[in-house]
Amino acid sequence: MRLFTAILAGLLWSLAASGARADAVQIAFNDAIAAFEQAQPRLGTTRFGVDISAYRDALTLGRFTSSHWGSSLAVALERGASGYGCARFAAYVPLPPRDGVVPLVICRQFSEEGTAALRRLTILHEMVHVVAGADECRAMAFAAEVERLATGSFTPVERYWQANGCDGSGYDLP
Template sequence: MTRGERPVLRRAVAALICGLGLTHAAQAQETRLIEDALAAAAQTFGQVSGALGDTSMGVPTSEYRNALTRLRFASSVWGETLAVQISVAENGRGLCAGFAAYVTPAITQGAVVLTICPQFFSAGADALRETTILHEMVHVVAGTDECRAMAYTAQVQSLASGSYVPVRDYWAKNGCEGSRYKLPH
């Protein structure tokens, strides 16, 4: 992420958090955690993007990079240029009951909505936050296939550091053993 891109993200994230009724200090903390996760994910992805080719696992590399670093991308899946709208959920109900974040698989006013759940902000969850952003951006760019999102995220992390955040239980729960996607060894 370039220095010029970070202020754009800061304004976008801060504008979304302001409507939640949080204290200024809480808003600032949540904004910082989202910005840090976006920056960490962009740094990890930046280390390996050259090794991914034009497309990896059906995820177009340049679209993913733009969605991650600019929160805007020309989508080959959705057929239009879209923004990534980050929304912060007020409570842990609904889809947030089981996830740190989720992507709504529909276009809303020219944007794909990535909803951040309260679990995302848990203390000591930096690795979860970065992994969550890497994972959810696959859904933003390439659609709803959970196995692809897990495999792609694991691939990016493995190429960058030689390991990835363990997802074997979630992998099995989603029936990914029989999918066309594989986790790194």
């Protein structure tokens, strides 16, 4: 009986953790959408080479027409395991797109580490990769600019900026 109780308790804990993780992802997307909608009127049609209309569609609808990738694409939210990407990142976008889909992989540490603001920034950042490619400096500059326009400040990312050599990239933080 104790073994059954232990197995049941473990199963329930696993389901609760999975639900909490899904909630953290949904909250992060809601926060990212709200920040983007607040900033959008001041972003113009492109910012840092990111097509604002395509970005909006990718973030809010999960599908977009990409001038960067040259086709219409869907965004597929995937749960990451402990492989290469999740060993290094809270979320990542494996590129290039395949079969009309750009995966956005959410790793376990996305909901286990950091703050709500960092999760929002991560979604804003990763969606730049979805729409405009792999440039880390562009993605961070864009995400920080959206946060600044929406809230008046942005999540501190100086260590990330330095680690990726963004000072000479042609992009700037707000």
